[in-house]
Amino acid sequence: MHSLKIGFLIFPGITPLDALGPAQFLARVPGAEVFTIWKNLEVISTDAGFNLVPNTTLNECPQLDVLCVPGGFGTEALMQDEEVLSFIRQQAPKLTYLTAVCTGSLVLGAAGLLKGKKATTHWAWHDKLSALGAVPTKARVVSDGNLMTGGGVTAGIDFGLSLIAKLVGDDAAKLVQLGMEYDPQPPFDSGSPDKASSEDVAFIKKSLIERARKFEQSLTHE
Template sequence: MSAPSQPSMPLQIGLVLFPRVTQLDFTGPLQVFSSLPGANVHLIWKRIEPVTSDSVLVLTPTTTFADCPQLDVICVPGGFGTDDMINDEEMLAFLRKQAPGAKYITSVCTGSLVLGAAGLLKGFRAATHWTAMDFLSAFGAIPTKTRVCVDGNRVTGGGVTAGIDFALTLVALLHDRKTAEAIQLRLEYNPAPPFNSGSPDTAPPEVLAFMKDRIAQAQIRRGEMIDRAAARLG
């Protein structure tokens, strides 16, 4: 994978925060982007106040929607909180404002649903968490069962841990493969999980059934939120 020459100006990379964001959706790419030479990384929310993730980790924004500079890369992570963000006008307005000037419009996990709700994935192929795959088409996106999906300047990652693969792919696009591989080596990103249950295609049937039962009510609620957001988008 080749890329344009090194940018002369610092890259402005922004990751949006919101309550109940999945911390690994956010911290995986953050670690990669923070290793990228010549990059300014911004953590963005409505206000400069602590944001509680879906774990005990509390995150602190570095800038607000109002004060954020024009970004080269805008990234929306996923998490349970995306169900609220797909109908949050402040979030959607911020994404729409940033999108025309951004080099890459991106997401990890269910963050793609928020991009979709902002009208930024219509006609684009996109990846997401396996539990959200059936919802993407409501926003005119084309669901893609890949770890990372690149379609023009839309770069989307699959569920949670795919955020690291996503970020390394984006580094190669922004800089070059050598830089991306050097960051991968620095992070010793060489996954070898003890089980082969990281995808619904490989998980044992009883494990998949257990998870589907566990999230059934949440899926119903998400579907209702998606319907509302899609109706508003038109």
């Protein structure tokens, strides 16, 4: 069976669920080979306080079938990192699907790959998409040709299942969903800015942007 090469860019300040959520589901696709990619093979510090480890480097990564750029507080640095942006641009022409979750979409935009494309990202950064040439679209998962983007963090699971359906069909995606017992019944109905109070939305947006700013400042002092 031909292997399906699926790569996740991981980087300092990544939100781990952005990558681990869809990776857990996509790894169930028959023939899937999952790559975690960074500049070197050193331990990566996440924004959740635990670490991830890459299994290949930008230079050694093979041509992928699917590339996913997750989000996190480290995406601002990635948007200005020509080594990373060049890797994405080099992979893009031969990818079956170019994808991103959360603020990873902004990195694709910085690479010039969102121009004229419908895309989404975490709601707190949604207003940044148009400046990167994208057509901002508010949805959990947005597809435009071979581009697929997911909203914030947990949307990566819906994104993963949607991508599986495109890769191997709806029936296979349903089996993966069942095997993972993905039957969400959240205890609160406040996971969207459309459902939460305006006070909570303002508080969370300010908090997230402040945390991102502090992370960027920490990089400059290293």
